[in-house]
Amino acid sequence: MSDIFLYNTLSREEEKFISIKNGEVGLYTCGPTVYNFAHLGNLRSYIFGNILKNVLLYNGYKVKHIINITDVGHLTGDGDMGEDKMEKGAMREGKSAWEIAEFFTKAFKDDLKKLNISEPTIWCKATDYIKEQIELVQILEKKGYTYLTSDGVYYDTSKFPDYNKLSHLKLEDLIEGARVEINEEKKNPTDFALWKFSPQNQKRQMEWDSPWGIGFPGWHIECSAMSLKLLGDQLDIHCGGIDHINVHHTNEIAQSEAATGHKFFNYWMHNAFMNVVGGKKMAKSEGNFLTLENALLKKNINPLAYRLVCLQVSYRKPMEYSDDIVISASQALNNLYRRVFELGKEVGQVNKEYKEKFILALNDDLNTPQAIAILQEVLKADLSASDKLATIIDFDKVLALDLQIGSQNSIVNEVPERIEELLQSREEARQNRDWNEADRLRKEIEEAGYIIEDSKDGVRVSKNNNL
Numbered sequence: 001m002s003d004i005f006l007y008n009t010l011s012r013e014e015e016k017f018i019s020i021k022n023g024e025v026g027l028y029t030c031g032p033t034v035y036n037f038a039h040l041g042n043l044r045s046y047i048f049g050n051i052l053k054n055v056l057l058y059n060g061y062k063v064k065h066i067i068n069i070t071d072v073g074h075l076t077g078d079g080d081m082g083e084d085k086m087e088k089g090a091m092r093e094g095k096s097a098w099e100i101a102e103f104f105t106k107a108f109k110d111d112l113k114k115l116n117i118s119e120p121t122i123w124c125k126a127t128d129y130i131k132e133q134i135e136l137v138q139i140l141e142k143k144g145y146t147y148l149t150s151d152g153v154y155y156d157t158s159k160f161p162d163y164n165k166l167s168h169l170k171l172e173d174l175i176e177g178a179r180v181e182i183n184e185e186k187k188n189p190t191d192f193a194l195w196k197f198s199p200q201n202q203k204r205q206m207e208w209d210s211p212w213g214i215g216f217p218g219w220h221i222e223c224s225a226m227s228l229k230l231l232g233d234q235l236d237i238h239c240g241g242i243d244h245i246n247v248h249h250t251n252e253i254a255q256s257e258a259a260t261g262h263k264f265f266n267y268w269m270h271n272a273f274m275n276v277v278g279g280k281k282m283a284k285s286e287g288n289f290l291t292l293e294n295a296l297l298k299k300n301i302n303p304l305a306y307r308l309v310c311l312q313v314s315y316r317k318p319m320e321y322s323d324d325i326v327i328s329a330s331q332a333l334n335n336l337y338r339r340v341f342e343l344g345k346e347v348g349q350v351n352k353e354y355k356e357k358f359i360l361a362l363n364d365d366l367n368t369p370q371a372i373a374i375l376q377e378v379l380k381a382d383l384s385a386s387d388k389l390a391t392i393i394d395f396d397k398v399l400a401l402d403l404q405i406g407s408q409n410s411i412v413n414e415v416p417e418r419i420e421e422l423l424q425s426r427e428e429a430r431q432n433r434d435w436n437e438a439d440r441l442r443k444e445i446e447e448a449g450y451i452i453e454d455s456k457d458g459v460r461v462s463k464n465n466n467l
Ligand code: AMP
Pocket: 030, 031, 032, 033, 040, 041, 042, 043, 044, 045, 239, 240, 241, 242, 243, 244, 271, 272, 273, 274, 275, 281, 282, 283
């Protein structure tokens, strides 16, 4: 097996990856704040995390993967000011903060599923780990890293000399960035809240008792508390979008390393933004965001076309979203499906030479554009159709573009996603021996103008050209 090289934001260099435990990796992905739907920018971040995980698995590692759900404490100012995004979202929807957390968590997980992003080993949500967050703040308090203000318990960043080790920014630049939100009581502009008090005369929906008073945890402390608790001695790779480098991840490092006295994660990896045309970041706060539902599903575009869009560019390069890139990726994907379909159904041997090239590309800091080029080479190569198919099925363990199922399901015949979903539900009903439901779904598919053919090789759906 060849070495894996990953670009580490800590060193700003590609480094050879060495896991703490032999053959196992602890991977932590900063998860969504569940006050709204995930947008295509957020989803780029999780596609990147998923490719990273698949590459580690493909290299033979066991991966313990954590994704957190931020359901409290992330303020609209992203620092320590403004409203809690969850409580604001709850007002907007006319529901409780707990209800919207549940609703948008489910919506997020549905999106991941549609993009073939596998579930993490553990999902964890901030509100389930309040005790651990309070304990971590207590350790910091005991070690002298905290101070009290009228609105909370703050971390004194001047006590942590390596505060800029991730951002590589001069302190003046970090201060400049932090100045956006002025809080007169902070000792240093970069200080941040570990615990915030509930406003006086107002009961928050989400609040807890603590040694300092009733309130809620600051945003950064949750990721430290949960990764230390759940990964403990396997703090290998922490990933997220580049917007997390200067504040969120910088603060996670400061508080975790101050509390434990040792290095937090060894590798920090960050994806570049999915911007909108003109170069502005796609962001919920900008109101310029597109969801998987709006941009693809409503238009009957296979969501995996978006996965392909992301794989066609290195995760470290900024991208600009347009309908055109999705449409051309969708055509490219259908083209791939057609070519895989034409290989037939016999699965031969994985070709070692191409597999080696494929791994080398991916182990070079997840070079997915190159990996896709190698997939194309396989299709054109002088190999038997069955060996090509075996090699492509193997590559798809990382790419997860449904290259085999997609082609067998005859998306080649331009069967819309909605029909594919009905077919999937019918398969599930049949497996559960719910024949009435299976029949009902068959009718629904037929009424929409498609025919189902059951054969010993599986189920195919195609357009009914006789209508
Ligand atoms: P949030 O729900 O805002 O905490 O973001 C979830 C993840 O998406 C984080 O890792 C962010 O860094 C990442 N992210 C946010 N906006 C974008 C964007 N436009 N492009 C790529 N990643 C993003």
